[in-house]
Amino acid sequence: MRPRKVLAALSISASVLLAGCTMDGTLRTFSGSYGSKMDAGYHLPSIPIYKVDKKYHRQVVRYETGEKPGTIIVDTGAKFLYFVMPDGQAMRYGIGVGREGFEWKGTSRIAMKREWPVWTPPAEMIKRQPELAKWRGGMPPGLGNALGARALYLYNKGGDTGYRLHGTPEWNSIGKAMSSGCIRLINQDIIDLYDRAETGAKVIVI
Template sequence: MRTRAIVVAAGLALATALAGCTSDGTISMFSSSYGSKKDSGYQLPSIPISKVPRKYHRQTVRYDTKEKPGTIIVDTNEKFLYLVMPEGKAMRYGIGVGREGFEWKGTARVAMKREWPTWTPPSEMIGRQPELAKWRGGMPPGLMNPLGARALYLFNKNGDTGYRLHGTPEWNSIGQAMSSGCIRLINQDIIDLYERAENGAKVIVL
């Protein structure tokens, strides 16, 4: 009887130890964080997160890297963005990336952060999509603005790269390659990243 009690106790201890980290490295999930919320006067709609593959839900994961905490690492192949945290962890977000011909990689830094930014399509984009010419002077912030609720502006040694980490109202584009090169996140996720990331943060796009 004593032996059985020891075995049961050991099993419970092991289960408790494993409860915080699954076999895929997930420590905690934030699938309940995609509800409707009011933000700076805008009412963000809820996201039907059950329709988004689970791997793209915001989650804390085990992540092995030599980069210091606060670094942002974008894995365009896997469609993940990692914000490096202490003790071998990272906050992982699902992302949408540039479609074929618009991919990019390299190292940059977060030079500016903006809440509910104005979107100004570059002249090259207007050339491809003339209907965007009406926004040549800038599209006002709002729920349908392509930059979403937040934008982090990426610069390198040559100045503005033209690329952004930004929100999007198109939640179903997460996990897809369909942007013009920028990295897009669900609005609720870009708000979370915006609060965690610092100006000057290193950004590595793989």
């Protein structure tokens, strides 16, 4: 190969590498994955994702960890959830976390997965918010349901932690601390995570 062709090839390769991996370690961003869609008979509206800080958009990033692929790591401080993938990569999602007084850390596992789940507010929550008493027997699935389109139920050695990884239509809560302890994702993101995560997967909240 002639010198000029070699230089041209190297230049193209460098451009491809730069396009594929940004300085912050992002390999691919899925900002176009928040449109409207039908899901199990429900119409999910599109999300005005341009109003959400781009760092909270679903994206594949460089992520070094000793945990095996399939593990979920929740960084409550940074407001990121990582689904560990092979080769030092992870799918990263923006999340909303527990407000002051409702923070928690620990290790658990996904005991159950549910599509369009019923939400039953715990007794302590009803005590704090009496208006939720009407859902004591369970809030039916739907766009207004507190658990959104999907829920992953977290258990530890003591049983049900009461915490969930779940969807929310409140896209403007992503990147904020305003839940009662559960970890919330945009509905389009929890659907993606639900399809990747296995029952029994390890979940680490830091």
